[in-house]
Amino acid sequence: MLEYAWLIPVFPFLAFILIGLLPKKTLWWEDGGAYAIGGAVGAFAISMLVIWDVLNGETMVGDQVQTTTWLVIGDEVTVTFGIYVDQLTAVMLAVISVVGTLVVIYSGGYMHEEGVGRRRYYAEIMLFISVMYGLVLSSNYLQMFIFWELVGLCSYLLIGFWYAKPSAASAAKRAFIVTRVGDIMFMAGLIILFNHVGNLDFATLFANAGQDTNAHFESDPNMLTLATALIFGGAIGKSAQFPLHEWLPDAMEGPTTVSALIHAATMVKAGVYLTARTYPLLILTPDTLMFVAIIGGVTAILAATVALAATDIKRVLAYSTISQLGYMILGLGAGGYLVIHSQSSGGYTAAMLHLMNHGFFKALLFLCAGSVIHAVGTNDMRLMGGLRKKMPITSITMLIGAIAIGGIPPLSGFWSKDEVLSAVYHSGEFDFAFLVLWALGVATAFLTAFYMFRMWFMTFSGTPRSEVHSHESPRIMTVPLMILAGLAMVSGFALFIGEGFKKFLQDSLSLSDINLLAPGEPAEVASEIFADPLTYLSLGVAIVGILIAYRIYYLPGFDRAVFARGVPGTFQRALENRWYISKFYDDFAYKVWYGFSLVADRFDRYVIDGIVNGFAYLGAKSGNVMRKGQSGDVRRYTSLVVVGIVLLILFMVYLMPWLRGQEPWLGGWP
């Protein structure tokens, strides 16, 4: 089946074309929803077959990559389009196909009241799914970059789905512009790579554990560090890492299905995927790995703290997403040190397992939030409460999601989070900084459990805090919730199925000839997890977090006003203002950049335009003077011609030879 992997993006793309172009009457169910589900399911089916092949050990890497030539420049540069399938691709395909299909089905209920807007919605969602598949199947960086930009475009279109609302329109622009900062860094990194290596194919760059690429950088090793750091810059933008993370909470202005699919499960994972894909180059540059890990750790704790004070249910989830993405990035950064120093792929596999688990449980949480918003018509948790009785399925599935992300065994989040923390802790042997980052990670685990249960208690427990009419969502929405809840419960067991997730994913590094020790058998992995006291530490902090949330937000009698006074009050306000980072960007944009723009505007208007208009004015004026010479008097013209010719003859005959110090023509001076 692998040779048909190129069909995966084709199905959703066909759906996109059909929904966009068919006459309105032939759109059938939900203004194109039928085609969307068809496209998503088709891609899902082929993805599953491809994943099955990969599970059986088949891959398309190195020489086997299917390529077609796109551009030939001179004799040396050939740019190809191709399909690259390895274990890493398979993990991404699993997340995209499962979440994508379920979200499209769920949209059938969630977007039901949108009316004609649904056609645009389904077309854009299908385009997104198609290019997202394209991104993970790309066989070189340039192709990946093209799809990278296309998913950014779809993100922009879907955040601004309700474009008539000013906040949605500006959130869309913000997301587009902020991620563009990262994209430019990505592109700069690619230009450096291309300059030195002359090729952007994964097969060429990663061959021989990246040593061939390294050889091109021999004269200038720092350039490779710069290139990888810049490529990671793309991930900072796309995966909403500090300091470019502020677009993601604003992106919640889009429909909740979009938040679930694009801004939780798939597109924001593209940055993590890029970092993981670049691993053979990253392990050549430990400085970049350290940078990656620090960015990840700082993002994780920073976003988790902001989630504590958010009152918008989707923003809680958005900050949680940023925080969990920080976890993955931290795991990848620390994992690189493990690959370098102890030939272990622990961090890499842990981060990617967390990516998969997070894809399921965060999509679940978002879709549950969507179900709640669909029912009560508001995002504000302060207006919810007491929904457990009215929405039993949503409340239970959301509880499962919260437990999963909180890190309670045996649900999925526990396994991957524990693996990430353990990898970071072990890389502390090689650099002290990782121990600090590990402490941040443990603190984040505590905060995650706390704010997730705060959200759940505020939404579902107690008594209703506003007069909203609520009801359970239709079955088309609850069935995807239940499927995702099932996956959120069991996806962590991937560690123990067959040879285990670690062995499976490690092969994607081994294919690039990176020397790695084989990970333990699943039974050993399990005993390692439960023999390690650190496991109980991270589990302990998660339980404490849940209990504190239970005390504050569930049991009566706790006076939450203490958070508003004194030192906690200062913190509270800082968190509500997102650590003032967003405000800083706004102020920077308004005061500094706007001022600069004003100066530039003046310069443009008075200096640039002044020069251009000045020349035009000069031309007009001088023309006015010169045209007086055109008298229309033929005899005057003639006499001027005669005088001119006489002067020219005198010049040729006498003046020129005189200037050159020669004898004049026609024999001597007169």
Added chain:
Amino acid sequence: MIPIEYWVIFSSLLFAIGAYGVLTRKNAIVVLMSIEIMLNAANINLVAFSSYHVTLHGTSDASGQAFALFSIAIAAAEVAVGLAIILSVYRRYQTIDVDKINILRW
């Protein structure tokens, strides 16, 4: 054999006479005639230098004479066109005084 200088002096005199006519006369027909004189000065030059070629190199070169013939033919056409223009100018403005015909200006 008349020396080449004579021919050159003759043709420059002819040219100067023609130019003087163009510059001083108002009547468009006389101006046209003066232009013909200048043209013939050039023709004389062409023919003179064609024969001077024999004196210089000992071989003959007829291209000067050929050019002169072309020039005469073109002059005939030019006179036809020039007189036609003068005729239609006269029909329109009732004058052929070149000082009065100065509408082609700013």
